[in-house]
Amino acid sequence: xxxVVMAGGEGTRLRPMTANQPKPLLPxxxxxxxxxxxxxxxRHGVTETVVTLQFLAALxxxxxxxxxxxxxxxxxxxxxxxxxxxxxxxNAADRLRDDRFxxxxxxxxxxxxxxxxxxxxxxxxxLVTIGLKRVPNPLEFGIIIVDDEGRVQRFLEKxxxxxxxxxxxxxxxxxxxxxxxxxxxxxxxxxxxxxxxPALLERGAAIYGYVADxxxxxxxxxxxxxxxxxxxxxxxVELDLGGFELSPGVWVADSASVDPDAVLKGPLLIGEYAxxxxxxxxxxxxxxxxxxxxxxxxxxxxxxxHDNVYLGPGAHLRxxxxxxxxxxxxxxxxxxxxxxxxxxxxxxxxxxxxxxxVYPFKTIEAGAVVNTSVIWESRGQRNLFGPRGVxxxxxxxxxxxxxxxxxxxxxxxLRKGEYVVASRDCSLAARxxxxxxxxxxxxxxxxxxxxxxxxxxxxxxxxxxxSAAGGIALRTTPGDPQSVxxxxxxxxxxxxxxxxxxxxxxxxxxxxxxxxxxxEIAELAYPARAFxxxxxxxxxxxxxxxxxxxxxxxxxxxxxxSLVLPTLLGRVGVEVLTVNARLDDVSPTxxxxxxxxxxxxxxxxxSSSRAxxxxxxxxxxxxxxxxxxxxxxxxxxxxLLVVLDLVAAERRGGQVALPVTTTRVAEQVCxxxxxxxxxxxxxxxxxxxAAAGPxxxxxxxxxxxxxxxxxxxxxxxxxxxxxxxGLVARTRLSLSQIDxxxxxxxxxxxxxxxPWAAKGAVMRSVIEAAxxxxxxxxxxxxxxxxxxxxxxxxxxxxxxxxxxxxxPVTDLWAEAxxxxxxxxxxxxxxxxxxxxxx
Numbered sequence: 096x097x098x099v100v101m102a103g104g105e106g107t108r109l110r111p112m113t114a115n116q117p118k119p120l121l122p123x124x125x126x127x128x129x130x131x132x133x134x135x136x137x138r139h140g141v142t143e144t145v146v147t148l149q150f151l152a153a154l155x156x157x158x159x160x161x162x163x164x165x166x167x168x169x170x171x172x173x174x175x176x177x178x179x180x181x182x183x184x185x186n187a188a189d190r191l192r193d194d195r196f197x198x199x200x201x202x203x204x205x206x207x208x209x210x211x212x213x214x215x216x217x218x219x220x221x222l223v224t225i226g227l228k229r230v231p232n233p234l235e236f237g238i239i240i241v242d243d244e245g246r247v248q249r250f251l252e253k254x255x256x257x258x259x260x261x262x263x264x265x266x267x268x269x270x271x272x273x274x275x276x277x278x279x280x281x282x283x284x285x286x287x288x289x290x291x292x293p294a295l296l297e298r299g300a301a302i303y304g305y306v307a308d309x310x311x312x313x314x315x316x317x318x319x320x321x322x323x324x325x326x327x328x329x330x331x332v333e334l335d336l337g338g339f340e341l342s343p344g345v346w347v348a349d350s351a352s353v354d355p356d357a358v359l360k361g362p363l364l365i366g367e368y369a370x371x372x373x374x375x376x377x378x379x380x381x382x383x384x385x386x387x388x389x390x391x392x393x394x395x396x397x398x399x400x401h402d403n404v405y406l407g408p409g410a411h412l413r414x415x416x417x418x419x420x421x422x423x424x425x426x427x428x429x430x431x432x433x434x435x436x437x438x439x440x441x442x443x444x445x446x447x448x449x450x451x452x453v454y455p456f457k458t459i460e461a462g463a464v465v466n467t468s469v470i471w472e473s474r475g476q477r478n479l480f481g482p483r484g485v486x487x488x489x490x491x492x493x494x495x496x497x498x499x500x501x502x503x504x505x506x507x508x509l510r511k512g513e514y515v516v517a518s519r520d521c522s523l524a525a526r527x528x529x530x531x532x533x534x535x536x537x538x539x540x541x542x543x544x545x546x547x548x549x550x551x552x553x554x555x556x557x558x559x560x561x562s563a564a565g566g567i568a569l570r571t572t573p574g575d576p577q578s579v580x581x582x583x584x585x586x587x588x589x590x591x592x593x594x595x596x597x598x599x600x601x602x603x604x605x606x607x608x609x610x611x612x613x614x615e616i617a618e619l620a621y622p623a624r625a626f627x628x629x630x631x632x633x634x635x636x637x638x639x640x641x642x643x644x645x646x647x648x649x650x651x652x653x654x655x656x657s658l659v660l661p662t663l664l665g666r667v668g669v670e671v672l673t674v675n676a677r678l679d680d681v682s683p684t685x686x687x688x689x690x691x692x693x694x695x696x697x698x699x700x701x702s703s704s705r706a707x708x709x710x711x712x713x714x715x716x717x718x719x720x721x722x723x724x725x726x727x728x729x730x731x732x733x734x735l736l737v738v739l740d741l742v743a744a745e746r747r748g749g750q751v752a753l754p755v756t757t758t759r760v761a762e763q764v765c766x767x768x769x770x771x772x773x774x775x776x777x778x779x780x781x782x783x784x785a786a787a788g789p790x791x792x793x794x795x796x797x798x799x800x801x802x803x804x805x806x807x808x809x810x811x812x813x814x815x816x817x818x819x820x821g822l823v824a825r826t827r828l829s830l831s832q833i834d835x836x837x838x839x840x841x842x843x844x845x846x847x848x849x850p851w852a853a854k855g856a857v858m859r860s861v862i863e864a865a866x867x868x869x870x871x872x873x874x875x876x877x878x879x880x881x882x883x884x885x886x887x888x889x890x891x892x893x894x895x896x897x898x899x900x901x902x903p904v905t906d907l908w909a910e911a912x913x914x915x916x917x918x919x920x921x922x923x924x925x926x927x928x929x930x931x932x933x
Contacts, residue, residue, distance in 0.1 A: 096194060096213070098141045099184050101267070102129055102201035103149030103174060108316050111436035111454040111470075112418060117151045119201040120158060121314065122401060124327040124336055125366040125384055127158065128314060129201040131334055133165055139209040141197060142167045145190050147183040149174040179286040180267070185279040192276075198269040200313075204323045206333040207268060207309040216270040219245065221303040222295065223275055226268030228311045239265055241304035250293050263304070266311050309333075317434060320416070324399050325380040328362035336364055348385075357389075366402070384419065388491070397431075405491040407443070415447075418455065422491055427459075440492075444848075444903070460851045462903035479603060480596045481901035482779075484582040486572055489524040493579050498531040504603035505567065505583060506539025508595070511615060513564035516584075518546040518554040520655055520715050522683030524579050525569040532567060532581075533619060540611035543619045548678065550655045550716030552811035553629045555588030557622065559807070560632075565591075570715050571683040574690075588809050589783040630663045636806040637817050639667050641824040646670040646706045648722075649816075650697050653679030654714030659813060669820060672704055684714055694720060694728055702726030707823055708830050712812050718799035719812040721819075723830035735795045736764060736837045737830055738815070741822040742793040743768035749792035752785035755882050755895060756908050757797050758842045776882030777897065783808050842910040843917045847925055849905040849932045854898045857905055858884065860931035861896045861924070886924075892916060894924050905932070 106118030113121065119129035129146075136144060144167055148155055152173045162169030172187035184191070184198055195216070197209065207226060216224035225247065227239055240249040241263070265288055278295060279285050296302055310332035312323045327334050328344070338348035344361025347353055351365045356373035359365075363377050366385035371377065375389045378396035383389065387400050390408040398412035406412070407425035414431030417423065421435055424443040429435065433447045436455035441447065443461045452468040459465055479485055485501060487493040509515070515536055519525035526548075533543050544561060546554055551568055558566030565584050572578035583591050583599070591599065602608070611617065649664075649671055651657040657676040664671050675693070685693070694711060701709035701722045709722035721729040721737070729737060736758070739751060743765055750771045753761055765772050770792070775781040779796065786794040787808035794802035801815035802808060823830065849857055865878045865886045879885040883897030883906075892911035899906055905928050909921035 096141055096196065097143045097145065097191060098136050098197045098199060099187060099191065100129065100132060100136075100144055100146045100199055100201045101180060101183055102146050102155055103152070103177065103183055104202055105150045106202065106315070109314075109320060111434055111452050112317075112320070112416060114436055115151075115455050116437070117155055118314075119155060121202070121320070122384065123204055123314070123320075123323050124334055124364055124382060125402075126334075126337075128204055129155070129159070130165070131204060132199060132201055133159070133162070133167060133169075134335060135206060135209065136197075136199070137165065137167055139213075141209070144168065145170050145172055145187045146201065147172050147174065147187060149177055149183070177284060178282070179284040179290075181279045181285040181287045181291045182283060185276055185281055185285065188276045188279075188281075192273050195270060195272050198267075198271060200267040202315075203267060203311065203313045204327070204332060205266070205268070205309060205311040207266070207307040207311055209268075212268070212305045212307065213270055215245070215305045216303065219303050220301060221270070222272050222301045223292065224270040224303045224305050225292070226266040226311075227263045227304045227306045228266050229306070230264050239263055239304050241306070245303045245305065247292070247296060247302040247304050250288055250296070263306060266307070267313075268307075270305075317416070317432065321397070321399065321414070324382050325397070328364060328380055328382070330362075337367075338365070390425075398429075401437075405488065422488075424461070460903065462848060462850050463852075464850075479600045480591070483572065483580040484590065486578060486580045488578050489528075493528065493581065495528060495531040498528045498581070499535040500606065500608070501581065501603060502532040502535035502567070503539055503608035504599050504606075505565070506536050506541045507602050507607065507609040508599055509541055509564045511540035511609075511611065512542065512617070514542045514544055514561060516544045516546060516554055516558045516561060516563050516566040518549040518551070518566075518568045520570040520683055521548050521653070521678040521680045522571045522576075522579070523680055525571060525683070526680075528579065528581075529569050532569070536567075537617040537619055538611060539609055540615045540617050542617040544622050545619060546622065546625050548655050548658065549625065550659055550813060551582065552716055552807070552809065552813050553625065553659060555584060555809040555811070556629050556632070556807060557588075557625060558584050558586065559588035559809075560628075561622070562586075568715075573684055573713065574686060576682065576684050576686075587783070587787070588807065590780050592780045592784075593778075626659050626662060630659065630666060633663070633806055633814055633817060634666055637803060637814060637821065639669075639817060639821045639824075642820045643668045645820065645824055646672070646704065647820070648672045648674070648697060648700045648704060648706045648709040649676075650674050650693060650709070650711040651676045652685065652693065652712055652714050653677055653682065654712060654716060656712040656714075656716035656813060659716065663813065663817070667817070667820065672700060672706065674700065679714075694722070698722050698726040698728060708819075710816050710819070712816075713799070716812050717810055719801070719815055720799055721830065723834065725831050727831065729830065729834060731799050732758060732797060732840055732842065733834055733837070734799065735797050735801075736760060736840075737833050738795065738801060738819060738822075739793060740764050740768075740833055740837060741819070741826060743770045744826065745822060746770070746792045749790045750788070751792060752782055752788075752794035752802070754782060754796055755879070755885055756897075757795075758840045759891060759893065759910055760838050760840050763838060774879075774881055778882075779810070781882075782810075840910075841912065841914050841917050842908060843914070843921050845907045845909075845921050845925055846899075847905045847907065847928045847932065849898065849903055849928065851903050853932045854903075854905070857928050857931040858896070858898060860927060864924075864927050892920060894920050896924055896928065 102119040106113035120127045336346045341347045347365045348367040351369045353371045354373040357371045358376040363381040365383045369387045371389045372391045374391035375393045380397040381395045382399045384402040387404045389406045392409040393406045395412045397414040400417045401419040403420045405422045409426045411428040415429045415433040418437035421439045423441045426444040427441045429447045430449040432450045435453045440458045445459045446464045448466045519529045568582045697709045711720040775785045786802040791804040800810035803814040877887045885895040887893040894909040909917045911917040
């Protein structure tokens with residue numbers, strides 16, 4: 096006996112879940128509804144099946160193939176236009192003429208006893224047997240009345256309550272004799288219940304109704320979809336859930352990884368290769384799809400999560416559906432009856448209200464409150480570039496596919512045959528993703544000079560020195576081992592300026608990638624003596640006289656600076672105690688707690704060894720932390736002032752470049768030594784551009800990043816260390832003595848949450864408040880818009896209001912003659928920002 100599975104419906108009421116996939120492929124308990132139907136047929140010995148298709152037919156064919164994986168034989172009958180429930184079966188008539196057949200919907204969940212229904216049909220000698228089910232609300236179904244023997248007396252399709260005469264409805268499951276196909280007109284839209292069955296009934300045909308006792312649910316609405324999931328978990332329908340029962344009602348696939356400290360309260364289902372971290376809580380009636388990731392602190396209750404979904408730390412999902420390949424970032428909250436389509440991004444702290452529908456491929460901005468459905472537009476699609484380049488979670492936001500597209504876009508912005516320098520840190524993720532980048536660049540006719548694992552300053556140096564068109568480096572995000580940064584550079588070795596970023600983003604978003612012809616495929620080369628060349632040029636440009644009697648302690652933090660320092664320190668001749676001088680691919684970055692622990696150890700080593708000072712590099716050798724000879728950690732803010740004082744005292748003239756967020760104590764230091772300050776915006780490109788100017792002797796960003804302009808305009812921790820060695824040796828003062836002679840800083844910082852949509856209004860309010868404060872004739876108050884809005888008073892106190900480029904926040908800095916004055920200043924302007932942000 097054969098079966099016909101009708102799988103041509105669009106499922107419009109289930110959108111956005113069915114916006115880009117047919118309804119039969121919607122997963123229930125992590126398997127498509129139609130797969131459950133096919134497994135039911137097989138259990139009852141029906142293995143030869145014809146599947147009728149219309150909407151997105153190729154997706155169904157590609158998923159099930161010939162049915163061999165299920166132990167079935169599948170054939171397909173595709174309609175050019177919708178032919179109705181009867182017309183679609185008639186479309187497959189040439190395969191159904193030899194025997195009675197069974198018709199069943201491919202998008203209804205059921206475990207009805209098909210064998211008993213076939214027996215009922217055969218014993219009654221029926222032409223058609225209709226599967227019936229008693230339901231509490233029959234309004235959406237066809238009502239059928241049968242007599243005591245089961246013979247059909249009357250039909251009524253989708254009645255009103257006033258027309259309801261029974262609770263026995265048509266399930267869409269039929270057993271038919273092949274002669275019934277003669278009653279269906281070919282090539283026309285025809286329906287069984289409204290057209291064929293009433294006509295047959297008038298002719299006295301033997302049409303019977305089989306009232307089934309099993310489970311049946313027409314998964315036609317979002318409510319019924321969630322109900323079907325809950326019924327599957329509760330055992331109300333007989334399904335193969337797969338995996339094993341970890342505890343009563345908690346079903347976990349064999350390949351899933353569930354931390355013992357995760358909280359699981361069944362009934363629930365965790366799919367293949369899913370990962371649930373410690374501290375996550377999965378409550379009743381939750382279905383977690385295959386390859387899904389649930390980070391620590393996430394909470395799910397009655398949530399249905401499809402395959403390949405990422406749920407960030409602290410994400411909160413209740414009674415919602417999350418489409419496949421969607422990323423729900425840290426702290427996002429999605430309420431009951433909300434539906435998120437496939438391949439969406441719900442950014443950090445976003446709130447999706449109850450009942451909201453977000454269609455596929457949309458982005459909900461961080462911190463957004465979404466009360467209406469998002470169908471056509473994205474809410475706050477973020478820029479590709481952030482403050483650290485292109486950043487994101489490994490294999491969630493930054494995938495090999497994204498790296499290929501990004502590198503292809505970068506190659507398209509360059510001329511064929513040009514060179515790009517590539518490097519990475521020691522992490523396994525950066526290694527894997529860099530291979531994707533190199534493949535895309537060479538396929539785009541761009542030659543690649545691969546430095547392999549190298550400090551970021553070395554990459555910047557060779558990008559500027561090798562006459563390359565640019566550079567690209569992959570590194571683990573500082574403080575976040577789950578994320579990676581892709582740093583793209585111009586021909587100076589500096590981060591891409593905003594104009595070049597926008598050009599690359601346009602190519603990336605349009606996917607207008609240039610491809611090389613076979614004869615134009617570029618080459619991959621590995622430059623020889625890359626570290627030696629860097630070391631030679633650094634020592635040629637930066638003086639280190641008088642350092643041979645010094646002793647220092649150096650912590651390489653398990654990063655790539657350990658590849659350069661042995662050669663560098665060997666040529667300098669300084670006595671050095673080196674720790675963590677290895678490539679640590681297991682921990683390529685450090686948490687705040689690990690950083691504090693290592694700095695404490697560095698402090699102890701400096702004081703016990705009586706070293707002149709200690710320095711700790713970040714894992715890519717770009718930034719440094721300083722410890723004085725007493726073993727005291729010098730804060731990043733004070734470190735800027737100490738090194739500035741040393742440089743200015745030696746040079747006695749020139750200019751220094753500092754971001755506008757720097758304490759105005761730096762101005763006092765420069766004024767004392769006859770040095771001019773050039774204020775820049777907080778963008779790293781702005782600091783690099785300023786450092787390349789004439790008469791520039793120093794630049795720093797106040798976050799451990801220092802520029803040695805005589806060597807390179809880029810931030811370079813290795814060059815800053817060598818420069819500091821020479822300065823300390825020649826000045827004959829210790830770092831603690833220099834620190835002690837610099838005035839105390841009273842600089843405060845605060846962050847105010849600000850929705851993206853409100854940022855423009857916030858800055859307008861800040862400008863208006865600043866202008867109102869500047870009374871006519873008040874010559875002391877100045878308003879500067881170099882970066883954000885900075886208001887400086889006549890007494891030297893100042894406040895800076897700056898909207899963050901990559902987060903829904905506004906940053907404020909304030910400095911005054913004392914801490915109380917700075918506190919009052921920052922609170923006043925924070926209130927202005929909060930009021931404008933609503």
